[in-house]
Amino acid sequence: MNVCMISKFPPIQGGISAKTYWMAKGLAEKGVTVHVVTNANCVEGEYRIDDQSSDLPENLTVHCIDTDIPWHIPSSDLYVPRLLDKALEIVENNHIDVINTNYLIPYGVVSYLLSKITGIPYILGHGGSDIAKFLKQGIFSHLLTEVISTASAIVTDDKNKGFFKDINSNIQTLPRYVPDERYFKPSAGSRRIPTFAYIGKINHYWKYKSLDKIVNIFAGIDAGHTLNFVGQGKGFQEFSRFAKARGLKTHEFSKFVHPANVPQLLGQVDYLLCFPQDNPIKDFSNIVCEALWSGVTVIADRTMDINEYEQYTGVLPENMIIRLNTQDIRETQDKIKDLIYRWNGPERFNIDIEYGFDRYIEDYLKSYQDALA
Numbered sequence: 001m002n003v004c005m006i007s008k009f010p011p012i013q014g015g016i017s018a019k020t021y022w023m024a025k026g027l028a029e030k031g032v033t034v035h036v037v038t039n040a041n042c043v044e045g046e047y048r049i050d051d052q053s054s055d056l057p058e059n060l061t062v063h064c065i066d067t068d069i070p071w072h073i074p075s076s077d078l079y080v081p082r083l084l085d086k087a088l089e090i091v092e093n094n095h096i097d098v099i100n101t102n103y104l105i106p107y108g109v110v111s112y113l114l115s116k117i118t119g120i121p122y123i124l125g126h127g128g129s130d131i132a133k134f135l136k137q138g139i140f141s142h143l144l145t146e147v148i149s150t151a152s153a154i155v156t157d158d159k160n161k162g163f164f165k166d167i168n169s170n171i172q173t174l175p176r177y178v179p180d181e182r183y184f185k186p187s188a189g190s191r192r193i194p195t196f197a198y199i200g201k202i203n204h205y206w207k208y209k210s211l212d213k214i215v216n217i218f219a220g221i222d223a224g225h226t227l228n229f230v231g232q233g234k235g236f237q238e239f240s241r242f243a244k245a246r247g248l249k250t251h252e253f254s255k256f257v258h259p260a261n262v263p264q265l266l267g268q269v270d271y272l273l274c275f276p277q278d279n280p281i282k283d284f285s286n287i288v289c290e291a292l293w294s295g296v297t298v299i300a301d302r303t304m305d306i307n308e309y310e311q312y313t314g315v316l317p318e319n320m321i322i323r324l325n326t327q328d329i330r331e332t333q334d335k336i337k338d339l340i341y342r343w344n345g346p347e348r349f350n351i352d353i354e355y356g357f358d359r360y361i362e363d364y365l366k367s368y369q370d371a372l373a
Contacts, residue, residue: 001368002033004096006087006107006114009038009062010049010258018259018286019177020102026180026361028060035094036062037087037110039079046234047201053260063090083110091118098123098152098368104130104144112147121152121371126160128283135163152371155364157284159308172367175312176284178360179293181353183263186295188346193224194270194339196299199256199287203233210275210301211239213326219246220333223340227251230265262287266294270346271339275326277301284308292316295348299336301326314352 007020024034040048041064056062065082087110090096099114099122101107108130111122124147134140145167148154153170156163161171198214206212211229218227227248232255240253257265266272272291276282282303291298292309298321306321322339324332 001031001365002095002097003027003035003368004087004090004094004099004114004120005034005036006083006099006101006110007036007038007103008107009036009040010053018262021259022180022357023102023361023364024060025055025057026357027364028057030361030365032059032365033094034060035090035096036060037065037083037090038062039065039083041065042067042077042079042082044234046232046236048232049256049258051255051258051261053258055260080106080110080113083107084113087114088117091120096120098371100368101125103127104147105134105140108147109143112150115150123153123155123367123371124148124151125155128281131160131163132281132283153367155367170370172363172370174363174367175355175360176308177286177289178312178355178357179290180357181293182357183260184266184290184293185263186348186350187263187267188270188295188348189267191226191268191346193226194343195226195228195268196271196273196336197228197230197269198273199230199265199269201233202229202231202236202239204235204238206233206235206239208279210278210326212242213275213278213329214273215243215246215248216329217326217332217336218251219248220329221337221340222249223337225250225340228254228269230254230256232256262290263294266291266296269296270343271322272296272298274298274304275301277303277326292320292351293353295320295350297322297347297349299324312353312355314354316351317349320349320351 005024009020024036028034063086065086069078099111099120101111102125104126108124115122148167153172154164154168155172155174157176158173161173165171227250274288288298289309300321300323302323310316324335326332
């Protein structure tokens with residue numbers, strides 16, 4: 001089987017690009033020939049990943065869009081025609097059985113157009129931002145109704161299938177993301193003091209990610225620890241000035257790493273910080289899922305929905321997820337200080353995985369086969 005996957009792909013920072021990387025790699029390891037068409041080479045510099053990985057199977061090829069386009073009025077990135085032109089080139093030069101994407105905008109639109117031109121069926125996935133920013137708001141409603149209704153199958157999860165069931169009758173419910181347990185597994189490096197980490201984008205809306213709370217909490221903690229912010233984005237400079245002004249002492253800023261290197265990164269983290277309380281889009285978190293698979297303790301606020309992760313595992317070990325009242329800075333500081341004082345070196349939890357990566361890829365393959373039936 002030959003698949004043309006139109007999507008984000010490293011070196012773009014972010015969760016779905018990581019999902020696409022692991023899924024494309026997993027499909028290729030099953031013998032599928034995968035051609036990824038991406039605009040990752042043309043995104044804003046703030047969201048580029050400088051870190052690299054060459055660990056790709058021979059039957060997985062990444063095709064980037066052309067970087068040079070004529071200047072025109074009104075100025076535009078023209079991602080849809082550039083992605084479509086590159087995808088048409090791939091179809092012309094390779095036999096393609098099915099088209100697939102993990103985003104509605106703009107990649108799903110490109111898949112729809114490519115299918116209309118070539119007659120090749122397409123499978124449509126989506127991201128959390130597609131639901132929150134477009135479907136819920138009725139943005140591009142006429143276009144997206146056409147894109148969704150024409151797809152050979154919609155791949156979604158139980159939580160979001162209601163957005164699609166009245167438009168397309170072929171709904172495939174799969175997990176949002178399942179880490180590859182061959183790579184994401186309990187493994188801890190050596191260190192003298194505990195490491196706390198935030199891993200994710202730092203855009204203009206960094207306060208919605210409670211990064212201000214993280215700074216205010218840790219600015220009042222003198223006990224020995226490392227606080228690492230792993231991320232990039234257009235809000236990074238503003239956030240770094242805020243952290244300095246608040247007197248944050250023990251902290252590091254690190255650039256985002258390639259998805260293939262995230263397991264190694266998590267091996268250097270003792271506590272992953274994830275506070276979704278102020279985020280208007282409370283969505284499934286790939287990095288939280290990867291941390292849990294890696295046996296890392298997750299420190300969350302009281303709004304985090306753990307059921308989204310436990311449905312793919314057995315009951316998570318006690319104290320693997322620590323919920324804090326982040327509205328009370330002093331109380332949260334005391335609890336984190338207690339974690340630091342009681343820390344006796346790197347520790348990892350072991351979890352029982354009930355729905356593994358191999359099954360995840362097999363189920364995705366079935367959606368392709370159903371589309372071709």
